[in-house]
Amino acid sequence: MNPSLKKRLIAAFLSIIIIPILSAAVTFYIGTQTIAAEDHSGLNQLFTDVETTIQDQESILSQNQLFYQEIEPLLNEYDIDLKVYREEGDLLFTSTDFHSDERAGTAFLGVDQFTLEVATDSGELLEVEIQANSLQTEPFHALQDVLYIALLSAGAGLVTLVVLIVMWTWYISRTVLYPLKHMYHATEEMRGGNLDYPIPYERNDEIGRFVQGFDVMREHLKTSYAKQKQYEDARNVLLASTSHDLRTPLSSIKGYVEGLQDGIAKDEEMRARYLQVIHDKAGHLETLIEDLFEYSKMELEELPVEKVQIGVETYFKEILERVQFEVNREGVAFSFALNTSDRVMLLDPKRIKQVMYNLVDNAVHYGGDHISIQVETIDESLVIRVNDNGPGIAPEDLPHIFQSFYRGEKSRSHQYHAGSGLGLSIVNYIIQSHGGNIDVTSEQDEGATFIITLPVQ
Numbered sequence: 001m002n003p004s005l006k007k008r009l010i011a012a013f014l015s016i017i018i019i020p021i022l023s024a025a026v027t028f029y030i031g032t033q034t035i036a037a038e039d040h041s042g043l044n045q046l047f048t049d050v051e052t053t054i055q056d057q058e059s060i061l062s063q064n065q066l067f068y069q070e071i072e073p074l075l076n077e078y079d080i081d082l083k084v085y086r087e088e089g090d091l092l093f094t095s096t097d098f099h100s101d102e103r104a105g106t107a108f109l110g111v112d113q114f115t116l117e118v119a120t121d122s123g124e125l126l127e128v129e130i131q132a133n134s135l136q137t138e139p140f141h142a143l144q145d146v147l148y149i150a151l152l153s154a155g156a157g158l159v160t161l162v163v164l165i166v167m168w169t170w171y172i173s174r175t176v177l178y179p180l181k182h183m184y185h186a187t188e189e190m191r192g193g194n195l196d197y198p199i200p201y202e203r204n205d206e207i208g209r210f211v212q213g214f215d216v217m218r219e220h221l222k223t224s225y226a227k228q229k230q231y232e233d234a235r236n237v238l239l240a241s242t243s244h245d246l247r248t249p250l251s252s253i254k255g256y257v258e259g260l261q262d263g264i265a266k267d268e269e270m271r272a273r274y275l276q277v278i279h280d281k282a283g284h285l286e287t288l289i290e291d292l293f294e295y296s297k298m299e300l301e302e303l304p305v306e307k308v309q310i311g312v313e314t315y316f317k318e319i320l321e322r323v324q325f326e327v328n329r330e331g332v333a334f335s336f337a338l339n340t341s342d343r344v345m346l347l348d349p350k351r352i353k354q355v356m357y358n359l360v361d362n363a364v365h366y367g368g369d370h371i372s373i374q375v376e377t378i379d380e381s382l383v384i385r386v387n388d389n390g391p392g393i394a395p396e397d398l399p400h401i402f403q404s405f406y407r408g409e410k411s412r413s414h415q416y417h418a419g420s421g422l423g424l425s426i427v428n429y430i431i432q433s434h435g436g437n438i439d440v441t442s443e444q445d446e447g448a449t450f451i452i453t454l455p456v457q
Contacts, residue, residue, distance in 0.1 A: 024157030031149030363388035
């Protein structure tokens with residue numbers, strides 16, 4: 001499991017602080033252990049020689065010139081300077097008064113200075129400051145080694161810090177800045193209309209979840225855009241087809257009305273035929289307009305569905321007998337079967353009647369001369385099968401027939417007027433609003449069967 005971004009940032013912060021300190025401490029420890037193994041008795045010998053000389057020359061200590069002459073060999077041997085103070089802090093002697101400043105020590109942070117307390121034979125306690133003029137001479141070279149080790153330790157800690165900063169910067173760039181850069185490019189691509197720009201990031205951390213959410217949003221926008229384009233294309237088809245479908249019957253109505261006005265229909269039989277055509281064309285116009293009106297309400301989710309308790313067998317028997325009468329008038333054979341016992345369920349009687357009429361009308365208009373309907377209850381479902389013996393539906397049309405404005409006219413008969421392409425879409429909406437579903441099976445030249453399944457509540 002990948003650590004979270006928060007844990008990684010905490011690890012980076014702690015490692016940048018702790019590891020350089022440990023690196024410097026280990027380097028200093030190893031160096032000091034190496035120095036500790038060397039012989040440093042020379043420094044103790046220096047302190048002893050200084051203490052002995054001052055004690056031996058105590059009587060001339062106040063005579064600075066004479067005392068300097070006595071102690072000068074010691075100063076030259078160790079290349080040092082001395083300052084002697086009384087216990088009260090008064091300066092008794094300083095060797096720097098007897099040589100030029102060029103001989104003065106090269107102090108660095110006070111590591112070349114030492115303080116020594118000397119008890120004289122007279123019982124006076126003197127404070128002696130020893131100043132090393134060079135760290136390269138015995139016994140002060142060990143101090144130089146300590147200084148070098150301190151600098152080396154600081155350098156090791158600094159190098160470790162720089163390395164860690166570079167490593168963590170690279171790591172954070174790869175795991176945080178790199179995907180953010182890709183997301184920026186993805187937004188630019190999306191703004192330009194390219195919704196096929198996935199972000200390559202596979203870690204399951206905060207950034208990974210953010211990238212996954214971004215990809216989900218991108219896919220959603222892609223799907224929404226595709227649907228929007230589909231609807232736009234459908235609306236364009238609607239404008240073209242509706243204008244044609246409305247203009248054709250209007251032109252026919254106008255032509256037959258002008259024929260009646262001009263007296264072309266000379267006998268009663270011809271006038272009756274003209275009036276029947278006008279009536280049929282007006283009915284077709286009414287159907288188109290009604291479909292458009294229902295679709296507009298469906299799009300706004302304002303198509304009312306008002307369910308009431310109804311007796312299934314009585315309700316469907318009444319509808320199917322009326323359908324049978326109307327279909328038989330058009331010369332189409334019709335049969336139905338009811339096997340619903342005495343079930344009661346919640347339905348919108350107006351909308352379910354609209355569904356039944358739409359499916360039957362669809363079968364008639366597309367060339368069926370025999371229609372059969374079976375209504376039965378299976379377990380807790382009401383199943384309605386509407387079958388016709390028309391030319392069937394082409395396989396390429398089956399996945400789309402419930403889409404708005406889709407008309408599979410290439411595979412259907414043109415004997416009757418084509419519809420608006422909205423009827424089955426409205427049927428599907430009504431069935432779904434009842435908590436059911438509708439499906440279709442069809443074989444070319446063997447008719448089609450629409451199967452509706454509704455829950456018995």
